[in-house]
Amino acid sequence: MWKNKRKILLLLIDIILLNIAYFLAFYLRFDYTIPHQYFLLYKKTFYIVVAVTVVTFVFFKQYNKIWRYASLHDIMDLIIFITIGSAMAAFVLLFLQIRLPRSIYPLYWFLSALLIGGSRIAYRSYMENNSKVKVKNIKYKKVLIVGAGDAGRILVREIKNHPETGLKPVAMVDDDVSKLHRSIDDVPVVGKIDDIQEVITEKEIDEVIFAIPSAPRTVLKKVIDKCSEMRIKVKTLPAIYELVDGTISISSIRDVDINDLLGREPVKIDLEEISSYIKGKKVMVTGGGGSIGSELCRQVARFSPSRLIILDIYENNMYEVQQELKRKYPELDIVCLVANIREEKKMNKIFSKYTPDIVFHAAAHKHVPLMEDSPHEAIKNNVYGTLNLVKVSDLYNVNRFVMISTDKAVNPTSVMGASKRICEMIIQEYDKKSKTEFVAVRFGNVLGSNGSVIPLFKKQIAEGGPVTVTHEEVKRYFMTIPEAVQLVIQAGAMAKGGEIFVLDMGEPVKIIDLARTLIRLSGFEPDVDIPIKIIGLRPGEKLFEELLISDDKYVSTKHEKIFIEKPVSVEYGNLILTLEKYKDKIDDMNEDEIREFIKSLVPEYNPDYQRFLMEEIAATEIE
Numbered sequence: 001m002w003k004n005k006r007k008i009l010l011l012l013i014d015i016i017l018l019n020i021a022y023f024l025a026f027y028l029r030f031d032y033t034i035p036h037q038y039f040l041l042y043k044k045t046f047y048i049v050v051a052v053t054v055v056t057f058v059f060f061k062q063y064n065k066i067w068r069y070a071s072l073h074d075i076m077d078l079i080i081f082i083t084i085g086s087a088m089a090a091f092v093l094l095f096l097q098i099r100l101p102r103s104i105y106p107l108y109w110f111l112s113a114l115l116i117g118g119s120r121i122a123y124r125s126y127m128e129n130n131s132k133v134k135v136k137n138i139k140y141k142k143v144l145i146v147g148a149g150d151a152g153r154i155l156v157r158e159i160k161n162h163p164e165t166g167l168k169p170v171a172m173v174d175d176d177v178s179k180l181h182r183s184i185d186d187v188p189v190v191g192k193i194d195d196i197q198e199v200i201t202e203k204e205i206d207e208v209i210f211a212i213p214s215a216p217r218t219v220l221k222k223v224i225d226k227c228s229e230m231r232i233k234v235k236t237l238p239a240i241y242e243l244v245d246g247t248i249s250i251s252s253i254r255d256v257d258i259n260d261l262l263g264r265e266p267v268k269i270d271l272e273e274i275s276s277y278i279k280g281k282k283v284m285v286t287g288g289g290g291s292i293g294s295e296l297c298r299q300v301a302r303f304s305p306s307r308l309i310i311l312d313i314y315e316n317n318m319y320e321v322q323q324e325l326k327r328k329y330p331e332l333d334i335v336c337l338v339a340n341i342r343e344e345k346k347m348n349k350i351f352s353k354y355t356p357d358i359v360f361h362a363a364a365h366k367h368v369p370l371m372e373d374s375p376h377e378a379i380k381n382n383v384y385g386t387l388n389l390v391k392v393s394d395l396y397n398v399n400r401f402v403m404i405s406t407d408k409a410v411n412p413t414s415v416m417g418a419s420k421r422i423c424e425m426i427i428q429e430y431d432k433k434s435k436t437e438f439v440a441v442r443f444g445n446v447l448g449s450n451g452s453v454i455p456l457f458k459k460q461i462a463e464g465g466p467v468t469v470t471h472e473e474v475k476r477y478f479m480t481i482p483e484a485v486q487l488v489i490q491a492g493a494m495a496k497g498g499e500i501f502v503l504d505m506g507e508p509v510k511i512i513d514l515a516r517t518l519i520r521l522s523g524f525e526p527d528v529d530i531p532i533k534i535i536g537l538r539p540g541e542k543l544f545e546e547l548l549i550s551d552d553k554y555v556s557t558k559h560e561k562i563f564i565e566k567p568v569s570v571e572y573g574n575l576i577l578t579l580e581k582y583k584d585k586i587d588d589m590n591e592d593e594i595r596e597f598i599k600s601l602v603p604e605y606n607p608d609y610q611r612f613l614m615e616e617i618a619a620t621e622i623e
Contacts, residue, residue, distance in 0.1 A: 021111035053085035140168035147212035148174035228520035284356035287363030289317030341385035382419035431498040466533040475508040
C-alpha cells in the first residue's frame with residue numbers, strides 16, 4: 001500500500017516540477033515578461049508537454065526505483081529519459097501543428113533535468129542524513145577494505161548507505177600501485193596488501209573486509225594469516241562465481257569460513273562435458289540425504305536430468321533435500337525412495353522399475369572409530385551394499401556407475417578404509433565383464449561434512465574448549481563439499497571403465513594448525529583463551545593419509561587436477577565368488593575373524609599399524 005502511495009506522491013511532485021520548468025522556459029525566453037498571446041499558448045499546451053514527459057517516465061519505470069539509493073548512473077538514466085520525454089513532447093506539438101518558439105524546447109529540457117534531477121538528489125541526501133540521525137548513538141567499528149576495485153567501491157557505498165550496520169570504512173589497501181594515495185568516496189587507499197598489519201595498527205582497525213571476489217584463494221589466505229596474528233576478524237565477499245547476478249550488498253558480506261583456507265584454487269569443472277552426459281538422463285544418487293549425496297543431488301539437478309532418483313535409508317535429511325530441490329527446480333521429476341542398499345531383492349525391484357542411466361553411489365558407513373567397534377556393519381553395508389548395487393547396475397544396463405571412495409582405502413589400517421578398498425576392487429573386477437562403466441573417485445577429508453573435524457572444532461570453541469586434536473603431527477588432505485561433488489560428476493564424464501580417479505588436493509594440512517586458525521577466526525587466542533588438548537590417535541587412525549597406493553602409479557588426464565591410479569598388478573581372481581560365499585556368514589564371525597577375512601581380501605590391510613606407530617613415536621620421544 002505504501003509503495004503505491006509513494007509512487008503517486010512522486011508522480012504528483014514530478015507533474016508540479018515539470019509544469020514549473022515549462023512555465024520558467026517561457027518566463028526566461030521572454031525576459032521575465034510573458035506576452036499575453038504566449039501565456040495563452042502556455043496554458044493551451046502545458047498539460048500536453050507534462051503528460052507526455054510523465055508517460056515517458058512511467059514507460060521507463062522511473063517510479064519503481066528506490067531513490068534513496070540513487071547513484072550517478074540513475075541520474076544519468078533520468079536525464080536520458082527527460083531528453084526522450086522532451087523530444088516526444090515536441091513531436092506531439094508539431095503533430096498537432098502547435099508551434100512554439102524554438103528556444104522553449106532546450107530551456108524546458110534543461111530546467112526539467114535541473115528540477116527533477118535535483119529533487120532526486122535532495123531526497124537521497126535527506127534520507128542519508130535522516131538515517132545518520134537515527135543511528136547517531138551507534139559505536140562504529142573501523143573497517144579496512146582489502147581491494148579498491150569495483151567490488152570495493154560498491155562496498156564502500158553500501159556501508160555508507162547503511163550506517164545502522166555500525167561499520168565505518170576508514171581505509172583501503174590494494175596491490176595496484178596506480179590506486180595508491182587516491183580515495184574512493186572519501187576513503188583513502190593507503191597501501192598494499194603487505195602493509196595490512198601497519199595499517200591496522202595506525203588506523204586502529206576493528207575489522208577487515210576482503211573485497212576481491214576474483215582473487216585466488218592464496219591471496220585471501222595471506223590476508224587471513226596477517227590479520228589472525230593481530231587477532232583482527234576478517235570478513236569476505238563470496239567468490240565471483242557465487243555473485244551470479246553481479247550485485248554486491250551488505251548482505252553479501254560473510255565471515256571467513258575455514259573453506260577459504262585450503263591454500264589452493266578450487267577445482268574447476270567442464271560444465272559442457274558434464275551437461276552433455278547428464279542432460280535428459282535418469283540419474284540415481286544413493287545416500288542422497290548425506291553431506292556428499294545431497295550436494296550431488298543439488299549439482300546434478302542443475303544439468304536437467306529427465307529424472308533424479310534419491311535413495312537413502314534415512315528419510316529426514318532426504319526429505320529436506322527433496323523440498324529444497326522442488327523449490328529450486330519445480331519442473332524436475334524427483335523420486336525419493338527410502339531403502340537399504342543391503343537388500344538385494346529391494347534393489348532389484350527399484351532398478352527394474354526406474355532403470356537409471358547413471359548411478360552415483362555415496363551410501364556408506366564412513367566413521368573410522370565407529371566402524372572399528374562395528375566391523376560387521378562396515379562389511380555388510382559398505383562391501384555387500386556396493387556389491388548389490390554393482391550387480392543390479394550390470395543387470396539393468398546402467399551406463400555409468402560412479403562410487404565414492406576415500407584416501408583411507410590406500411594401505412588401510414581401519415576396517416572402514418579396508419571396506420572401501422574392497423569396494424574399489426569390486427568395481428574394477430566387475431568392469432572387466434560388464435557393459436556398464438564402473439569407476440571410483442578417491443578423495444580426502446571433506447570440510448563441513450557430517451562428522452568431520454570442523455563442525456566438532458566449532459562446537460568445542462562455542463563451549464569454551466578445549467579443542468581436541470588426536471596428535472601434534474596428524475595431517476590430512478582437505479577439500480570442500482562442492483569440490484568433492486564436482487570431482488565425482490567430472491569423473492563420471494571422463495569414465496571409460498575401471499578407473500580410480502584421484503584429485504590433486506595440494507599439500508596436506510596439519511590438524512593442529514587447522515584448530516589454531518579456526519580458534520583465531522572465532523576471535524580467540526589458542527592456548528590462551530581456548531586450550532588445545534592432545535588426546536591420542538583413535539582406533540584405526542593414521543598420522544598421514546595417502547591418495548595413491550604407489551606414488552609412481554598414476555597417469556594424468558585432460559583435467560589438470562584429476563589423475564587416474566594405474567591398476568595394481570594384483571589378480572583379484574575369485575573376489576566376487578569369495579564375497580558371495582561368505583555373505584551369509586558375516587554375522588557368525590567374531591571381530592578377529594572379520595579382520596582376518598578382510599586381510600585375506602586386502603593383503604595391505606594392517607590393523608596393527610597404530611600400535612607400531614605409537615611405539616615408534618614413544619621410542620623417539622625417549623631418545
